[in-house]
Amino acid sequence: MKRITLAITGASGTQYALRLLDCLIQEQREVHFLISKAAQLVLATETDLALPGKPQAMQTFLTEYTGAQPGQIRVFGKEDWLAPPASGSSTPAAMVVVPCSTGTLSAIACGACNNLIERAADVALKERRPLILVPREAPYSSIHLENMLRLSNLGAIILPASPGFYHQPKTIDDLIDFIVARILNLLNIPQDILPCWGEYHQTGDED
Known part of the structure; x- marks a missing residue:
């Protein structure tokens, strides 16, 4: 898919969104960019970037x-x-919410549609389009986990902002x-x- 909807909400981890963009x-890719007021505040706190x-x-x-092309x-x-x-x-477009606040997670899970981010995610679900949610919270409450399970059952992909360390x-x-x-x-x-897992894995001769 050439078009991606990228939404940033008010959880920590705005650097993920900037790098993805x-x-x-x-x-x-053509990017439809959505950002909440809370995300703008978090972004200004976590980075030196001040968005208009x-x-x-x-x-x-x-x-x-x-360095995007005009209109990209x-x-x-x-x-x-x-x-x-x-x-x-x-x-049709895939949608990524990164980072995804637990408030946004809850709103999407119940179909609130109170703003464009929530509505866009609701559209992605109802049209069976890729929807990737990247929550960043610690620890998760039972409410958070239940919302993630509900969204996963509806077809969304839950990708917690939990980086691995096997790439050193x-x-x-x-x-x-x-x-x-x-x-x-x-x-x-x-x-x-x-690199993908195992891409550079070398097997030795067995005794």
Whole structure:
């Protein structure tokens, strides 16, 4: 799928979203970018990036920041109900919510549709389109786990922001890349930032 809807909500881990956005742009994907107010606050706290508040200004900023082609990134406001992600009649697209707050997880699980992020996820579920949710919370309550199970049963993919260490990470960027590579694999988008398991495994001669 050439078009990806990328949503950022107010959990820690906005670096995952920024790295994923960069990878999607490099792979010539069209990105529909959605971000909550809480996510903008978290992003400003976790990074040196200060996004403009208005969708059009944010779109211009992200286009320049990522080196995207004109129109490759489209930013939509939280109540832009005429945006393509708001309707199942638009061109099919996969959707990734990264990071996915537990509040957003709950809203998607019950079909709240109170803003464009929730509505876009609801569309992905009802149209049976790929929906990847990347929660970042610790510990999980029973409510969180029940919501994840419900969404998994509905067809969403739950990919917790829990990086592995078998690739022997040396930096924080290596840990970020682990999760981003898993997302790209699930989207069937080529990536070379993390080797697949066993790709470089060498078997020795048995005695």
